[in-house]
Amino acid sequence: MPVLEENKTADHFHHIGVLGAGSWGTALAAVASYKGAVTLWGRKREIIDAINQRHINADYLPDIILPRTIHATDELHDLSSASALLIAIPAQKMRSVLRQIPNDSRPLILCAKGIEAESGLLMSQLAADIFPHRPIAVLSGPTFASEVARHLPTAVTLAAKEKDIRTALMQRLAIPTFRPYASSDVIGADVGGAVKNVLAIACGVVAGAKLGNNARAAVISRGFAEMNRFGIALGAKEETLTGLSGLGDLVLTCSSELSRNFTFGKKLGEGYSYEEQQKKRAVTTEGVFTAPVLQRVANKLEVEMPLVSAICDLIEGESVNSVLERLLSRPLKGEYSFSV
Numbered sequence: 017m018p019v020l021e022e023n024k025t026a027d028h029f030h031h032i033g034v035l036g037a038g039s040w041g042t043a044l045a046a047v048a049s050y051k052g053a054v055t056l057w058g059r060k061r062e063i064i065d066a067i068n069q070r071h072i073n074a075d076y077l078p079d080i081i082l083p084r085t086i087h088a089t090d091e092l093h094d095l096s097s098a099s100a101l102l103i104a105i106p107a108q109k110m111r112s113v114l115r116q117i118p119n120d121s122r123p124l125i126l127c128a129k130g131i132e133a134e135s136g137l138l139m140s141q142l143a144a145d146i147f148p149h150r151p152i153a154v155l156s157g158p159t160f161a162s163e164v165a166r167h168l169p170t171a172v173t174l175a176a177k178e179k180d181i182r183t184a185l186m187q188r189l190a191i192p193t194f195r196p197y198a199s200s201d202v203i204g205a206d207v208g209g210a211v212k213n214v215l216a217i218a219c220g221v222v223a224g225a226k227l228g229n230n231a232r233a234a235v236i237s238r239g240f241a242e243m244n245r246f247g248i249a250l251g252a253k254e255e256t257l258t259g260l261s262g263l264g265d266l267v268l269t270c271s272s273e274l275s276r277n278f279t280f281g282k283k284l285g286e287g288y289s290y291e292e293q294q295k296k297r298a299v300t301t302e303g304v305f306t307a308p309v310l311q312r313v314a315n316k317l318e319v320e321m322p323l324v325s326a327i328c329d330l331i332e333g334e335s336v337n338s339v340l341e342r343l344l345s346r347p348l349k350g351e352y353s354f355s356v
Contacts, residue, residue: 017349029123031055033098035113037063037088039076039161040127044136045192046165048102049083055095058089064088079164086104092116093288100185102155103143108305109148110139112148123151123181125174128263129209130302132320136313138206138250148181154202156209156261158268160275173261174198175205197260204256207247212266213303214237214310217281217327219270224285224331225336235323236270242321246310249317275305281327290331322346 030052034045037058045056066072067088071081087094089160095101100123105113107130114124124147126139137145142151155211157172164170174189174196199205219240240263247257256262269275273282280301283293290304293336307327314321326339327334 028180029188030186031098031099032100032102033057033095034104035095035117036104036106036127037067037073037076038104039073039165040159041102042067042073042080042082043076043126043161043165044084044102044155045081045086045158047191048141048189049085049098050191051188054086055098056086057090057092057095058088059090061090064090067087068295077162077165080162082165082270083198090344098122100125100169100188107139107302107339110142110147112137114143119147119150121150123153123176123185125155125185127155127301129156129213130306131210131309131313133305133309136209136309136316140201140202140206151176152202153180153182153185154205154209154261155196156265157203158260158264160268160272162274164194167191169193169195171195171260171264172196173205173208173256173259175200175202175256176260177202186229199256199259199261201253201256203250204247204252205261207245207252207335208257208259210240210267210306211243211246211310211324212262212269213277214307214324215243215266215302216269216275216277216329217284217303217307218323220275220278220281220283221327221330221336222281223278223341224282227285227340228246230347232270237261237267239270239323240266242323245319246317264282268270276301282303284330285336287336289333302325307331308350 032048032054034041034056046055048054102125104127107128124143128139130140134158140152140154153176155174174186182198186198189196218235219232244257273279311324311328329339
């Protein structure tokens, strides 16, 4: 691990609270601990004790020795002195946790990627619905938690509407191996992280069904076109979608078995059903929850997303061959809306 010098300069957000002691929350706590105090909140007492006493999270990052400066807790009131809160809770549990947080002016930095199934809201929309007057930021990009925790070079998008907040947070979280890039496009950063989870399943199916590298490249590029259409319909900026939180994250998760969504899709491609996989998986595959609600929201916006629809059909039990035949028999068209 590289030597990381602690920044002695004062900053706006010295004490950071992190909610979620899974792999991503723990990795973010490790990053944030190099420039100030960090309190990490989780539900499981055995994980909390192991982090405080042995400086490991054996359930999620068993091979990583965590900084001794991380204080873990299972009591939310221990975060009361934190000046900003990083929220690394799975998307489908986000609402229940946010409702337990005091309604104050501290910024919320949302680090989960997905769309709430019940409401169809992105994480930033959900947080703004609960806290309409609170600063909301999104941290997203091509990140495998284990690599972040091992201090391998990583770059992310950190989006917030308020310039002073995104600038201060960017400076607070930056270390030599973790580089945030600031953005004002909160919706764009949120869209990329949600949609790429579903498209990673599609690329996993390609790998599992042995459809070849040409097919994977086609899924990535046409999937990005779907992401772009969907994001722009919600008001996202195209440049955000071509950046780290959009295209960057898409390329990462569509190319590696470290991605839970890719691995899930690969098993689908190999013939394992959704039900068979759920019996064996202890971790959340967010794309499975996101796919049907993404399809529903896209239909409402009149945005065409055939790959997303195909993944919904596969999750519901349709065969790979049947779905593939339908995709390949779609009418021929120009690659862009203005081409013929």
